[in-house]
Amino acid sequence: MSNHYNMPHLPTAKSPRVTIEVDGQNVEVPGDTNLLEALKAVGIETPHVCYHPYLPVSGNCRQCLVETEGPRGKALIISCFTPVKEGMKISTPRSSERVKNARAAVSEFMLLNHPLDCPICDKAGECTLQENYVEAGKDTSRLFPEVGKNYHGNPDHQFYDTKGQLRGGKRVDIGPRIFLDEERCVQCDRCVRFMRDVAGDEQLQLALRADKTYITTFPGRKLDHEYDLCVTDVCPTGAMTAKYFRFQQRVWMLSRTATISMDDSLGANIWLEHNNGYIWRVMPRCNPEVNRTWISNTSRLAFQQFAKDRLPVGSLDALKKALAAEGKIAFVLGGSATNEDAAALKTLVNKLGARAEVFVGTFAPVGTPDGISKSGDPVANRAGFALFGFTATAEDLAKRASEFKTLVSLSADLWGSDASKAKALEVIPNRISISAKNDATAKKSSTVYGVNHWSEVSGSMVNVNSILQKLNAAPTSPDAELAPLFSVLFALAGEEVTSAAIAFKKAGEFAPKLAKLSFDAIHSTGELLDGDAAV
């Protein structure tokens, strides 16, 4: 609620360095940021609840207190809102009993009216309150039965449980994708700020005041937004839970793989969280230059289709035979193909000579950037394809369809994107689909061959802002026989390449911008390609 214009300044590599005194020791920290981030930069973690690096500072949880020495003596301040200044003297709990007690007191107050139902809470294991309690909490409870709890909740949803205790609303359906548990809410205000300042559509608000405060939508409205599942990420407790993930997995059972969401050319950085060979959820992965910590619902929920309608591995000989047919061949490279796939295609096209041409993308319309985590272009790797000289689009192919005798769709669902536009391609007699999915295009093809989905391959892509980003393979392939697209294409060209690192090296031969890098050296947050290579 308070000043919603104060976005935190985050330190960068270029931040000026200042010296401050922390617990009696001089340390050098980034100078253009807040104390919490500065301390984090030198390895001192400060527990916090309401602070989020990509949300305006609201300063209401009071968990990140540190002690500072000023002209009027020592005072407790919140480190998330205090800018770093040269020569500041800071005490953390390591040297100050007062800070330790204050943080313990805040931790106690935070948990006072919070239901301690961690064993059945979906957030358990990744809950900020749990982490803070371990770090800064008290070990004994001072809340006695005679005193009782005062659960937060909408008066309309409150109810008496079997022990006669008034409880807040559980499992409140506040939107099509989210359940709200009112009594678990600690009124940190993060979801309100996310909807207001990031999503730009204020749909949540804290109602009433004092210990009757509860989170709610506006009367008669639901929480419904393309980014609404991000509130489950920013929620430090189990108050906001996603319906699709509710009671599916304990979070500590999940392993995660860092990769890129290949449904948009911004290339949102994501974690694929999987267990037992299944992806259970997709979480945003922080990348300050790309999607910060946000991903759209479309990117987040796309995983539900990854393992469905898969093509089985086909016969390589049948593919070779189909490609050997007379006439010109049109290759259509789908937007989710990696640079390695493009390099393999380039190798194959060079081998086939002048009778092969490459087109990229499908007939899916190109939208506009939403300023959060989507550029609107469904051809995720368009900039990467341009490095290999692949710029002609599926629309171009549709105009010249009659020239070709063979159509090879590579993970490109032409008929699925726009069947009416794809009708022009039906004049091409010989149609091949090499794809992960048994989609509309595969059904229109005479020869099909199954490959790995992008979530199951390692590789690289170049996003719309010329940032080279790395995909890692999640071990969720439904069939061990499936291979990545690039190795199938290399096999068609008569080469055996199964590792993305080698394929990336080959990509460097065609795209000089990539030659300077090695696959393993690509940073998890990407590498900015210099110059005008990628448009």
Next chain:
Amino acid sequence: MQDSMKVCTGNFGKHAQSIEAYKKLGGYSTISKSLFEMSQFEVIDRVQRAGLRGRGGAGFPTGMKWSFVPRNTGKPVYIVVNADEGEGGTYKDHFLLLEDPHRLIEGLIIAGWALGARTAYIYARGEFLPCIESVNKALNEAYAAGYLGENIMGTKFSFDIFVHRGAGAYICGEETALINSLEGQKGQPRLKPPFPAVAGAWASPTCVNNVETIMSLPWIFSHPVEEYTKMGTPRAHGTKVFCVSGDVKRPGLYEAPLGTPLMEMLTSEEYCQGIIGNLKGVIPGGSSCPPLLPEECENATLDYECMASLKTMFGSGAIIVFNDTHNAVDILDVLGHFYSHESCGQCTPCREGTGFAKRVLDSILRGEGHDGDIELLQGISAGFGGTTICPLSISLGGPLNVYTRKYRADFEEYIAKNPNHAEPRLRPTVRLGAYW
């Protein structure tokens, strides 16, 4: 005290609500050419020389506060009058607005000239309907008489005053919460900096002053500065309006010079005329101030420094007297209920802690207290210290700590009513039933 020396309440009981009556009593004499011939800095300098301190509770020098307001920012300067009087025991603004609204308008014109402001808001508590009516009537008269509006007294100075009705939240007396409320947002204090003097209402420089502060200005500008500084103590000049309530023979609103002995206020014929029963304690400045024991009252004087030295606050001048028929647990429970109800719900310690303290006090009152509850209350109080955006948590934290120390016997007596008070408490068992 003579009426002529009363800075704020001189017109009380003289039907000064109408502009004719007010002018007959010497009103609007300061709104003249001589005021507008003074530069803004001379006006501020005069207030600084008079040593006027904010009457809302903190006692910050008004002239200094005004000098913090930046000039030439390209944004308008707003003056906001804080008439959101909600502190327990305080009722001075209510009567000041009701009895003498024109003095407020006169003071605001002086303040507006000093700050170069075009617009002033009177943020009145929502329940003050008669006062709002009285002020609105006075505003209409002042507009008609040419004291407000465009080009006042033929000068280039134009000034407008608007009355804004609050929705009745105690916390909106905190200046940044007041500004939020004025802007139409939820009344919750803002993080500082920026301070309101730099970026307040609509991110413009804003000066928030108490009603009594503004109403002191006409007197200061119509009398020599020395006459004002003569009153009061060397560090706090002038007079203060005290609202005395509780166990005294004649409770009411009294204006007295700062530094008046507390016992004189309570016992003299001019003021309260004596205490009923045996004095048990005095809350010197409104419900958030820790109380004074009778022996502390003996030498206490009513000014900021003396009260600070006694580890309490001068506050808004609301003196609440209670005798030994009252129990400290009851008083503290009332405070617990009030502050837990009025917490804005922003900071964790205040939002959850004030309710926690209230529930502990309730359990003691129900006869379910245990040994150790006093320490628990003091522990809760310690958790409030300096950990929140605004001082509301300390408004309960201070009394929690001091009442349990000074009137420990009362608490022990109540706790002893529980036959099992010395037995170890049952630890709450975490056993959650099926509740969905």
